[in-house]
Amino acid sequence: MEEHDKFKSQIKSIYRLLATLMVLFGITALAIVYLVSDPTLSFFKKDTAVEEYTEVPAEDDFDKIENGIHLRTGFKDAEGLMTVVNNCTNCHSAQLVIQNRMNEERWKATIRWMQETQNLWDLGKNEEIIVNYLVTNYPPQKKGRREILQNISWYELKD
Structure with missing residues (x-):
């Protein structure tokens, strides 16, 4: 046992x-x-209040324009600027707008596409202001195959 x-x-x-x-x-x-x-x-860390300070631009600097350029966005200062800023830069960068130079028909087609596929709201009377601003300040450019090189400092090749 x-x-x-x-x-x-x-x-x-x-x-x-x-x-x-x-x-x-x-x-x-x-x-x-x-x-x-x-x-x-x-x-496991103690709750200590961490104060983070972010510099908020003064209200005067927020929409500051220097040398005809809206500093925050890079848009040219012209009639309709703030309508474009308020409607276009809510969803994407101003640079996306600036690089896409189009005529009136293409801008309107692009707006329709954004409304149909990207949930862009009805612009109402602002659409005409926006299209006029874009066509006036960012018209299509005939570039050819590639842009001409400018401000190039050439150097001599040594034998």
């Missing part, structure tokens, strides 16, 4: 060891999952 009790005791010891290993494995797994989801361990 003694051997039977000894065997039971050994089995209990093995179960306790396995249970301890499972608990340690579970704790380790949870720690790894937490580290993957929050590598900075922010949960």
Whole structure:
């Protein structure tokens, strides 16, 4: 009978060891999952108020124009500028507008495409102002195969 009790005791010891290993494995797994989801361990850090200061441009500088250029967007200063800024730069960069030089028909077609596929709102009376501004200030250019190089300083090849 003694051997039977000894065997039971050994089995209990093995179960306790396995249970301890499972608990340690579970704790380790949870720690790894937490580290993957929050590598900075922010949960364990004290809540200290961090003040971040961002320089907000003065209201005068927000729509500042220098040398005929609206500084924030790069658009030319002309009639309809703010209508274009307020409607076009809500969804995309002003540079996207500037690089796409088109005639009136193509600008209107582009606006229709944006309304049909990109959820552009109905521009109403602003559409005419926007198209007139774009056609006047960013008309199509005949570039040919490539633009002519300008302001190039050439150098002499030495033998």
